[in-house]
Every structure is written in structure tokens, then in C-alpha cells.
Amino acid sequence: MKNKRANKGIYKRLHELLSMLIALATHSIKISFMVGSKAAFFSLGQSISPAIGFFGGPLAALAVYAVRISAQTYFSGTTLLISSFLHVPTMCAALYLSSTSKCIRSLVPLLCIALFVTHPVGSQAAWYSAYWLIPIMLSFIPTNSIFLRSVGSTFVAHAVGSVMWLYTHNIDAASWHALSSVVWAERLMIATSMTMLYYAVVSSIAFAQHLMPSLQRYTVYSTAKKAS
DSSP: OHHHHHHHHHHHHHHHHHHHHHHHHTTTOEEEEOTTOSSOEEEHHHHHGGGGGGGSOHHHHHHHHHHHHHHHHHHHOOOHHHHHHHHHHHHHHHHHHHOOOHHHHHHHHHHHHHHHHTSTTGGGGGGGGGGGHHHHHHHTSOOOOHHHHHHHHHHHHHHHHHHHHHHHSOOOHHHHHHHTTTHHHHHHHHHHHHHHHHHHHHHHHHHHHHHHHHHHHHHHHHHHHHHO
């Protein structure tokens, strides 16, 4: 029983590690530029990194992001504050996936809606925040669908990132109106990528689990043959 629990814990950590490695490997793949910027962009790695939340609880997700933030701070030379700030949207999205509490999963998008519609510019494009009702509704729908959970998660990242961008950059209402027509396509693409990542990680670990007993049997056979 103890061995089974230990193995289960090991495989959970492998799931988290593999998903993080894939996210890092795809970090340089650009998806789209951020509104109001001709230099900053969304990368595929940033977009799918919340999938870490599929494989552990909130504490595990926070631990993984703590490692990522520390690594980015050390290797890129940015300050800890900036690195932490940049990871807030995807970290909230990962927590949405890892939490089972309806209240916790609804709190962040509700707060983002309130912050957006009360902002002088955001109030002129208030219906843009209607997208963030999606993760709230999905949090109350009992489902095991990886795709639907990914949709909820990526809209949480979108909500947090949009509010942060609204309060830290001078973006006019017309830009938010223009964005509203492409948000759904961008988020569905990201949710699809997260779903593909989930099944790629699960399939890889399942294959490794299937392969390991075969390798162990081969090792035992080879050792016995040499001994004889």
C-alpha cells in the first residue's frame, strides 16, 4: 500500500515536471502581440503553462510557479517582483484548475469584472468583461471534460492579464472593443493546446509506466543469465 502511494506521488510529480518542460520548450513560440504593445507578446508556453494545475493541488501549482519565478529571476536578470508580476495571470489560471472550490474559482473572475467595469476606460467597454462570466459558469457545472476546464482556466488568465494591462498601460476603449472580436478564437486555440498538452503528458507517463515493468523483467533476466 505504501509503495502504491509512493509511486502515485512520483507519477504526479512527473506529470508536473513534464508539463512544465513542454511549456518551457514552447516559450519562444509567439501566438499574438499584447494590445498596446509592438514588442510584448503571448507565447505558447505561457499560454499552456496553467495545465500544471491538472496534475496537483493548489500548493503543488504554487510550488511549481515558485520554481519558475526563481529560475526566471536568476537566469534573465529581472527582479523577483517583475518575474512574479508576469506570472500572476497564468498562476491564477493554474489555481483555477487545481482547486475544487466553486467559490475560489469564481472569486478571481468576479473581482476582475468589478475592477474592469469601474475603471474609467474599462467602463466604456464594459461588455468586454462578459467573457469572464464563462469561467464562473463553468465552475458550477460538474464536468470532467479536460477541454471545458481548459476553457475556464484560459479565460481566468485572460481576465487577470487584461485587468493588469488596463491598470498599467494607457489603452483606449476602442482597442478593447477591437479585441473583443478575436478573444474567443484566441482562447479556444489556447484551450485546445492545453487539452493536447494534458493528453500528451498523460499518454507519455502511461507509456513509461507500461515500459518500466518490461525493463525490470529484462534487467532481471539479463542478470540471471550472466550469473548462470
